[in-house]
Amino acid sequence: MKTFFAAAALAATIFTVSSGAGYADDKVTLTYLTSQGWVLDAHSALYKKFEAETGIAIDAQIVPADQYYNVLKTKLNSGEGPDIFGGQSGVNTLVVDLNVEKNAVDLSGEPWAKQEDPLVSSQATVNGKLYGLTYWDTLGLVWVVNYNKAVFAKYGLSIPTTYAEFKAIAEKLKAAGVQPLYEPIADGWHHVLWFPELGPKYEAGTPGLADALNANKATFANNKDMLTDLTELKDMYDSGYMGQTAIADTYADAPAKLASGSVAMVVGPLAYATTIASQVPGTDPNNFGVFLMPLDDNQILNVNPGGPTMFIYKNSPHVAEAKKFFDWLTQPAQLQYFIDNAPQALTLPFAGVKGKFTPAQQAFMDTYKDKRGTVYQIAVNYINSQWMEIGKDITAMFTGAESPEDVLDSVDKRRAEFAKAAKDPAWN
Amino acid sequence: MNAISRRYPLYFALPALLLYVTFFIVPSVTGLGYAFTDWTSYSDQVNFIGWKNFQEIFSPKARYLVYIGNTLIFTVGTIILKTVLGIGLAVLLNEGVKRFVNFYRVIIYLPAVLPTLVVALIFRSILHPATGILNGGLRAIGLNAFALPWLIDPHIAIYSVIGVDSWKGVGYIMVILLAGLQTIPKDYYEAAHIDGANAWQRFRYVTLPMLRPAIVVVSVLNALYALRVFDIVFALTNGGPGYATETIATDIFKSFSEGQYGLGTAVSTILFIILLVVGYFVIRLLERGQARD
Numbered sequence: 018m019k020t021f022f023a024a025a026a027l028a029a030t031i032f033t034v035s036s037g038a039g040y041a042d043d044k045v046t047l048t049y050l051t052s053q054g055w056v057l058d059a060h061s062a063l064y065k066k067f068e069a070e071t072g073i074a075i076d077a078q079i080v081p082a083d084q085y086y087n088v089l090k091t092k093l094n095s096g097e098g099p100d101i102f103g104g105q106s107g108v109n110t111l112v113v114d115l116n117v118e119k120n121a122v123d124l125s126g127e128p129w130a131k132q133e134d135p136l137v138s139s140q141a142t143v144n145g146k147l148y149g150l151t152y153w154d155t156l157g158l159v160w161v162v163n164y165n166k167a168v169f170a171k172y173g174l175s176i177p178t179t180y181a182e183f184k185a186i187a188e189k190l191k192a193a194g195v196q197p198l199y200e201p202i203a204d205g206w207h208h209v210l211w212f213p214e215l216g217p218k219y220e221a222g223t224p225g226l227a228d229a230l231n232a233n234k235a236t237f238a239n240n241k242d243m244l245t246d247l248t249e250l251k252d253m254y255d256s257g258y259m260g261q262t263a264i265a266d267t268y269a270d271a272p273a274k275l276a277s278g279s280v281a282m283v284v285g286p287l288a289y290a291t292t293i294a295s296q297v298p299g300t301d302p303n304n305f306g307v308f309l310m311p312l313d314d315n316q317i318l319n320v321n322p323g324g325p326t327m328f329i330y331k332n333s334p335h336v337a338e339a340k341k342f343f344d345w346l347t348q349p350a351q352l353q354y355f356i357d358n359a360p361q362a363l364t365l366p367f368a369g370v371k372g373k374f375t376p377a378q379q380a381f382m383d384t385y386k387d388k389r390g391t392v393y394q395i396a397v398n399y400i401n402s403q404w405m406e407i408g409k410d411i412t413a414m415f416t417g418a419e420s421p422e423d424v425l426d427s428v429d430k431r432r433a434e435f436a437k438a439a440k441d442p443a444w445n
Numbered sequence: 446m447n448a449i450s451r452r453y454p455l456y457f458a459l460p461a462l463l464l465y466v467t468f469f470i471v472p473s474v475t476g477l478g479y480a481f482t483d484w485t486s487y488s489d490q491v492n493f494i495g496w497k498n499f500q501e502i503f504s505p506k507a508r509y510l511v512y513i514g515n516t517l518i519f520t521v522g523t524i525i526l527k528t529v530l531g532i533g534l535a536v537l538l539n540e541g542v543k544r545f546v547n548f549y550r551v552i553i554y555l556p557a558v559l560p561t562l563v564v565a566l567i568f569r570s571i572l573h574p575a576t577g578i579l580n581g582g583l584r585a586i587g588l589n590a591f592a593l594p595w596l597i598d599p600h601i602a603i604y605s606v607i608g609v610d611s612w613k614g615v616g617y618i619m620v621i622l623l624a625g626l627q628t629i630p631k632d633y634y635e636a637a638h639i640d641g642a643n644a645w646q647r648f649r650y651v652t653l654p655m656l657r658p659a660i661v662v663v664s665v666l667n668a669l670y671a672l673r674v675f676d677i678v679f680a681l682t683n684g685g686p687g688y689a690t691e692t693i694a695t696d697i698f699k700s701f702s703e704g705q706y707g708l709g710t711a712v713s714t715i716l717f718i719i720l721l722v723v724g725y726f727v728i729r730l731l732e733r734g735q736a737r738d
Contacts, residue, residue, distance in 0.1 A: 087486070087702070087704075090486060202686075205683065205685075261574065261575070261594070262573070262574045262575045262594070262597065264594075264596075264597035264685070264686045265573050265574055265575070265594075265596065265597050402703075409684070409685060409687055409688060410687070412685055412686045412687040413599075413686070413687025413688055413689075414687075415686075415687075416598075416599045416686050416687050416689070417599075418599055418687050418688070418689065419687065426506075430506070434705070437483075438483070438485040438704070438705070
């Protein structure tokens with residue numbers, strides 16, 4: 018009797034497995050391993066539309082951000098990669114973290130490759146071959162100082178273009194009892210923006226600096242512009258412009274603070290006004306304006322052409338389907354759908370799309386059309402990987418435990434560690 | 446002794462020994478070996494590099510000495526605070542309080558069963574310098590000078606962490622000490638009372654000496670826990686502000702998450718040696734105490 022049951026159970030299992038296999042033959046499912054925050058609602062909606070049109074399903078497997086690269090690297094190194102995997106573009110990440118020449122399919126010949134903005138596609142290109150599709154608003158996502166127009170108007174302030182002007186504004190606000198700047202240090206990443214985002218300014222001060230840093234022929238230590246940037250950043254903290262509780266403040270509270278006018282400025286993306294209006298009911302998005310981070314008298318737009326990017330795994334059995342998926346995503350209808358439905362995005366880096374910049378945002382971008390450069394976490398190797406450590410250094414600088422020189426020394430030291438670990442020829 | 450050896454030959458111990466060697470000794474020694482390599486997540490090669498990782502750790506530029514210092518401050522601070530408060534609460538619950546004794550025991554023990562992450566999140570909001578209820582309460586009763594930036598001032602943060610950890614851990618220590626107290630015969634107190642000893646003298650000359658074995662046990666437990674402390678620091682301050690509350694264990698975690706496996710193993714080796722030395726002396730102390738008894 019026992020044997021009979023065992024045989025019946027076995028037969029049932031085989032039947033289930035084989036019927037499952039038969040089902041899978043009809044329908045391809047592309048597994049997409051990605052990090053938390055890289056799949057927006059508009060992305061998910063597109064995946065469903067793609068499945069409805071082609072019968073190819075997209076199974077997005079979302080991993081918490083802090084573990085993502087460890088999980089991905091383990092899968093890639095053990096030869097069990099997903100059909101599609103995500104990664105931040107940036108040549109350094111592509112080579113060091115993703116090893117795309119070994120793991121990803123060359124997409125240079127795809128029809129959409131020529132439509133993509135060259136500044137963006139160059140960040141997914143290694144040795145002249147394009148490996149990834151950056152389906153993310155990298156051009157509209159510029160980190161700038163957002164300010165409350167009503168507060169500025171009340172105290173008769175105009176936007177600053179130098180640090181001295183910024184300081185004058187901050188002093189006036191402070192004297193009037195308004196916290197000049199909201200700087201959420203508790204998150205660990207936000208206050209770092211003030212430093213590598215001003216890369217274009219450093220590059221203007223020392224032309225060819227990024228290349229020299231990547232060739233290990235220059236250091237962060239003793240760079241005059243970087244030192245000025247950090248010294249002024251510390252001055253902002255020491256002068257109390259960030260309030261007394263900045264170290265405990267979080268970015269999630271920023272929209273409410275800025276909307277209420279209890280603080281006058283906060284660093285956020287260009288489209289931050291839309292976010293504030295969606296989070297704080299009754300807020301007029303037109304009440305917020307933007308200007309460049311004015312440290313070191315910066316007047317060059319900080320563009321970050323890198324962003325979440327999709328790659329096709331070389332050993333995937335479904336390379337053709339994945340290519341078809343990328344091709345479908347980059348059709349004008351899909352691109353426009355994404356722009357219209359993702360509140361976080363103002364545009365996509367493809368020719369012919371209609372962005373949704375407000376006249377003010379468009380005017381801002383136009384002002385800096387010819388004065389823009391690439392941020393240093395993209396232009397310089399081994400900066401993005403130590404972002405949170407730089408954050409700790411800067412916090413230690415704020416509290417007086419370290420000096421601006423120490424921060425720059427630590428950056429150099431960690432770059433050397435990363436470079437040696439990655440067997441970078443420039444360091445060995 | 447001899448008779449026992451004859452009855453049970455040495456090879457009876459072999460299976461246990463084999464398991465122990467395979468699952469404890471070999472991995473530990475291999476682990477120590479990796480401390481002398483440049484093993485990272487960026488390369489599939491592992492090379493022997495001698496003492497380089499240790500040179501790096503003890504170089505004056507590195508912050509590891511600060512981390513080791515923080516760990517020791519935390520250890521000493523929590524041992525003192527938890528033991529003193531633990532004894533106080535245990536004595537109170539053993540003799541002082543007459544009603545709802547079990548209720549109080551449960552209340553004081555409760556934090557010990559709460560997940561550390563929950564405790565840390567609650568205390569992060571309680572200790573928030575502007576909106577936290579601690580500073581709010583202090584300001585409400587006019588003690589503005591005591592409303593400190595608990596977790597965000599680098600000079601205070603480590604003591605705030607010690608405070609929170611002691612709040613969470615004191616119930617556990619109290620339970621052990623309470624058990625110790627209840628083994629002390631009542632006759633000793635009666636005899637001391639007849640001899641004219643006051644309450645403090647009874648505590649000093651009867652309770653404390655009789656409680657000594659229990660105090661040694663909780664000190665060992667506290668020390669071994671505190672030297673390896675990770676979760677409460679990670680969740681409360683994440684080692685910050687800056688590096689002001691970074692401990693050895695949080696740094697080991699950081700090294701591993703950065704893919705610096707060789708360096709991380711070297712730091713754990715140092716922690717292992719510290720634990721070994723502390724453990725050895727504490728056990729010696731224990732044995733000496735027993736010999737005297």
